[in-house]
Amino acid sequence: MKRILRSVVLVVLVVSAIIFAIPKPQLLNSETTSRAFLDRQGRLLRLTLAGDDRYRLQAPLSEVAPELREATLLYEDQDYYRHFGVDFQALLRAFWSSYVTRERPVGASTITMQVARLRWRLQTRSLSGKLVQILRALQLSRHYSKDQIFEAYLNLAPYGRNIEGIEAASRIYFDKPARDLSLPEALSLCVIPQNPVKRNPTTTQGFAALKVARDLLFQRWKARHPEAVRMQSFFDLPLQVRPPEKLPFRAPHLIAELDQQLSTTQQGRIETTIDRDLQRLVEQRVANYVDRRKKFGITNASVAILDYRTMEVVALVGSADFWNTSIDGQVNGCNALRSPGSTLKPFVYALAMDQGLIHPMTMLKDSPHRYGGFAPENYDQAFLGPMLARDALIASRNVPAAALQSQLAKPGLYELLQAAGVAKLQDESYYGLALGLGGVELTMLDLLKLYAMLANGGQMQPLRFLTDAPAAAEVPASLSPEACFLVLDILRDNPSGVRTLLPGQNRSGLQVAWKTGTSHAFRDAWAVGISGPYVVAVWIGNFDGTGNRAFTGRKAAGPLLFEIFTSLSHGQPWQAIGRLKPGLLNLEKVAMCADTGDLPGRYCPRTSESWFIPGVSPIKVSTIHRAVSVDKQSGLRTCRPIPGRTELRVFEFWPSDLRSIFRQAGLSLKNPPVFDEDCDLDTQSRSGTPPLIQSPTAHIEYRLRSETLDREQIPFSAVADGDVRQLYWFVDDRFVGTSKAGETFFWSPVSGSFTVRVVDDHGRADHRSVRVGMVPDREN
Known part of the structure; x- marks a missing residue:
């Protein structure tokens, strides 16, 4: 007897030594997990497969519903927290029943032993395999707490099909995290690991077997929780289970890119900024719109929605149909480099306002103009003449925008695009003045960032796609x-x-600040708008660059933009100014002369209120409308009022450059009357404004070539007052020629320094210095 006791003690000591000597193993294996891409509210957008083609997610014990934890212990291992990883009494009972009496096979694996089997993929049907399982369970119990081992079990247990772990099972079958499982759902899941093939909840037979096991477990649950009897009706209802084939596939373009960009260490739950409801809404709007417009050749579209307050992208549709190969549906149009058309013009105007070049009612010129080898043209191949800045921007005229861009100082539009992070920019000289007219390539996401800057008061911020982004x-x-x-x-x-x-x-009073764009050859149609908390960008086109005359921003992209905003606002009267409150800004609203865009003079016929920036905006009193004394009989302008013979009449004195533009636009203006011949020149010269020389340009030396000297000419031009008919040109007090107001005189130069002077037909004058040099003869 003593010998047997010594043997038992020796075995116990040896086993104990082995257990304490075995080093601490990893509790979970190193296999990769799935990525659960979630929307901003934690709802599943897409669940990817792990590296071994299994759905596998990990969740801490605290993130598992208490009902599931308790039910699992009740079903699998009631004494889990009382034994040391192995229930030896249960093992003896199982051994006796299975191998001695052979009544029926009985399992006695504790949760810790099941973790050992799953962790090391053990074959435990043989005695040797069972022994290894027991030793591994003791090893785990030596190094890990009960909660840690229980958590590992819930993350390793098979839940049918290729689903591993309670979090993946909960997300797939019930579209919710494990912490939110109801009692019927929890009890349904915790009986699956004992027989995941037979109790597969996605098949009719499997669900029937699962229900039998679940109902038996519920009876045990009610014995422990009598109050649960009121849940019986819920257990009698059919359980709605989603198979893996029905997993959501929302925002596929964004998720695909994030899945490629994230590091291998970023697994498990990936919380995106996407709103699943908005994403579904926009996907439906795009699909329906393209289907309605396919008769016009519209087959594809991209849309992105940004909450500019947080810079979070809440919806992104890269194409009209991700699975449609005929439109290259898997291409993400939101990231494609495209010509933006006229969508950059608002930033040219904003820069011009900041630099004191214009205010909203500044008069701009929509007339032919050449900048070196570049002559901008308008979409309609026409010119509208003088236009207020606000009207020119709304009408998206190219010529005024190019003129403004040519006057911008640094930092200008190019630097603004650099600050926005526009990729693959060429040197600024490559674009010239075409930069603001669509001559650069950028992405829809670039446009979102730029327009969000307007809503955020000029603050440029990066876009956010993940909620935990810094x-x-x-x-x-x-x-x-x-x-x-x-x-x-x-x-x-x-x-x-x-x-x-x-x-x-x-009708809701929805207000949208929006701009369109149409690229060259009708390849891209854009509409970008701001309303409420959102910036929405819409693109219509073909990924292969094929043009279509239907692809215009206003007619192709605009309707979809407004459909989306109308759906987003839910009938609320959203505003379009973002966070900007004019009362807190350096802004003043004053009455302006509606015809000229300047402060109204005494005779301005009508006014319109407009904002300007005090100390920055160029503000002057309008002198276009003037009252002059006119002879009632002859209709001629007199030098002074004569009671009974003359009357005051108001005429428009447009300067010669604007009068010329009116004529080019096909608009006729009534000329102010000429002076009566009795008026002396001194009296005439004191009225109106003197001419202003525009060419020759100051501070520039004109260079002549001797071999072409007889053909060299320098243009002389000046802006004259509205009543001027003729200009007289002098060089160093020598009369050289005349020109009509608004026309150019060409002077044949010689080398030297000169003073050029112009005198109008009322004796008003201007002068400018000019230097002319000779280019040295080229050596033979």
Whole structure:
């Protein structure tokens, strides 16, 4: 007897030594896990497969529903927290029943032993395999707490099909995290691991077997929790289970890119900024719109929605149909480099406002002009003459925009695009003045960032696609909040020209500040708008660059933009100015002369209120409308009023450059009357404004070539007052010729320094210095 006791003690000591000597193993194996891409509210957008083609997610014990934890212990191992990983009494009972009496096979694996089997993939049907399982269970119990081992079990247990772990099972079958499982759902899942093939909940037979096991477990549960009897009706209802084939596949373009970009260490739950409801809505709107417009050749579209307050992209549709190969549906149009058309013009105007070149009612010129070898043209191949800046932006005229861009100082539009992170920019000289007219390539996401800057008062911030993305560092504002407000105030007056209400919706007063763009050869149609908390960008086109005359921003992209905003606003009267409050900005609203865009003079016939930036905007009193004394009989202008013979009449004195533009645009103006011949020249010269020389340009030396000296000419031009008919040109007090107001005189130069002077037919004058040099003869 003593010998047997010594043997038992020796075995116990040896086993104990082995257990304590075995090093600490990893509790979970090193296999990769799935990525559960979640929306901003934690709802599943897409669940990827792990490296071994299994759905596998990990969840801490605290993130598992208490009912499931308790039910699992009740079903699998009631004494889990009382034994040391192995229940030896249960093992003896199982051995006796299975191998001695052979009544029936009985299992006695504790949760710890099951973790050992799953962790090391053990074959435990043989005695040797069972022994290894027991030793591994003791090893785990030596190094890990009960909660840690229980957590590992819930993350390793098979739940049918290729699903591993409670979190993956909960997400797939019930579309919710494990912490939110109801009691019927929890009890359904915890009986699967004992027989995951037979109790597969996605088949009719498997669900029937699962229900039998679950109902038996529920009886045991009620014995422990009598109050649960009121849940019986829920257990009698059919359980709605989703198979893996029905997993959501939302925002596929964004998820595919994030899946490629994330590091291998970023697994498990990936919380994106996407809103699943908005994503589904936009996907439906795009699909329906393309289907309705396919008769016009519209087969594809991309849309992105940004919450500019947080810079989170809440919806992104890269194409009209991800699975349609005929339109290259898996290409992400939101990341494609495309010509933006006229969508960059608002930033040219904003920069011009910040640099004191214009205010919303500054008069601009829509007339032919050449800048070296570049002569911008308008979409309609026509010119509208003088236009207010706000009207030129709304009408998207190319010529005024190019003229403004040519006057911008640094930093200009190019630097603004650099600050926005536009990729693959060429040198600025490569684009020239075409930069603001669509001559550069950028992405829809670039446009979102730029327009969000307007809504955020000039603050450029990066886009966010993940909720845990680090906060952006403070950077200097690219535009002033005042310029941003003025541009948005103009763009919200841009008429939609589309039916903005969907069937069954009430009129809501939705306000959108928006801009369109159409690229060369009708390859891209754009519409970008701001309303409420969102910036929405819409692109219509073909990924292969095929053009279509139907691809215009206003007619192709605009309607979809307004359909989306109408759906987003849910009938609320959203505003389009973002966070900008004019009362808190350096802005003033004053009455302006509606015809000229300047402060109204005494005789301005009508006014219109407009904003300007005090101390920055170029403000002057309009002198276009003037009252002059006119002879009642002859209709000639007199030098002074004569009671009974003359009367005051108001005429428009447009300067010669604008009169010329009116003529080019096909608009006729009534000329002010000429002076009566009795008026002396001194009296005439004191009226109106003197001419202003535009050419020759000051501070530039003109260079002549001797071999072409007889053909060299320098243009002389000046802006003259509205009553001027003729200009007289002098070089160093020597009369050299005449020109009509608004026309150019060409002078044949010689080398030297000269003073050029112009005198109008009322004796008013201007002068400018000019230097002419000779280019040295080229050596033979």
